[in-house]
Amino acid sequence: MDKNSKRFLYLVNTAIELAVLLGALVMFHIGKVNFKMLLHQASPLWMQLAIGAAAGLLFGVLCGRLVTRVGFFGSVLELIREMTVKYKLNYIDIFLISLTAAVCEEILFRGALQRVWGIWPVSVLFILLHGYFNPRNLKMMAYGVIMIVLSSAIGYSYQYLGLYAAIVFHLVFDVVVLAMVKRASEGGQAVKV
Numbered sequence: 001m002d003k004n005s006k007r008f009l010y011l012v013n014t015a016i017e018l019a020v021l022l023g024a025l026v027m028f029h030i031g032k033v034n035f036k037m038l039l040h041q042a043s044p045l046w047m048q049l050a051i052g053a054a055a056g057l058l059f060g061v062l063c064g065r066l067v068t069r070v071g072f073f074g075s076v077l078e079l080i081r082e083m084t085v086k087y088k089l090n091y092i093d094i095f096l097i098s099l100t101a102a103v104c105e106e107i108l109f110r111g112a113l114q115r116v117w118g119i120w121p122v123s124v125l126f127i128l129l130h131g132y133f134n135p136r137n138l139k140m141m142a143y144g145v146i147m148i149v150l151s152s153a154i155g156y157s158y159q160y161l162g163l164y165a166a167i168v169f170h171l172v173f174d175v176v177v178l179a180m181v182k183r184a185s186e187g188g189q190a191v192k193v
Contacts, residue, residue, distance in 0.1 A: 004086055005087075006088060013101075017100045020105055020107075021108065024104075024112040033112045033115045033116060037111075038069045038107065038163060044163060048163075048168065049164060051165055052164065055157060056171065056172025056174075059153065063173070064181065067080065073142075075138055076139065076143045077184075080177065084181055085121070089139035097174075098180075101171075102168075107163070109122050111163055120155075122146055122151075123154075123155055154170055
């Protein structure tokens with residue numbers, strides 16, 4: 001199978017996200033976290049969806065503009081651009097990949113790990129696993145610090161609103177940033193300093 005094909009990307013993404021979901025299920029099974037607590041919602045569904053979408057949109061636009069328009073974050077832009085261009089992602093691909101990441105990762109990181117370790121340690125772990133901490137790349141590290149704040153905001157949305165708020169926040173953020181990078185790449189928009 002061609003490692004540059006969209007099919008390969010979907011296969012790898014699905015395998016990773018299923019492994020993440022399996023990790024959460026193991027934690028629920030061994031009793032570290034009560035599965036019923038995952039489904040406990042602090043706020044009505046409509047409120048979770050609205051606030052999650054608004055927060056994801058706000059953070060997504062801010063980070064998308066930061067990545068596409070501030071030259072300092074050029075290495076982050078290239079990392080994201082490489083994925084969208086290399087795999088020829090269209091907007092449906094961006095949505096589906098973002099959806100699987102949001103659902104599986106939020107169940108593990110917020111629904112399971114956050115209940116055991118707390119918001120900030122889980123936010124740091126989340127960003128470490130996404131590769132934004134690279135001691136050899138100061139620009140990526142700076143973006144990683146911004147992403148910890150974002151991740152903690154998702155954690156607080158889970159804690160005070162519920163799982164659906166965290167999932168929608170994550171989903172909308174990913175879709176907005178990836179779409180902004182795709183649009184900037186296709187339009188030949190230069191990164192501004």
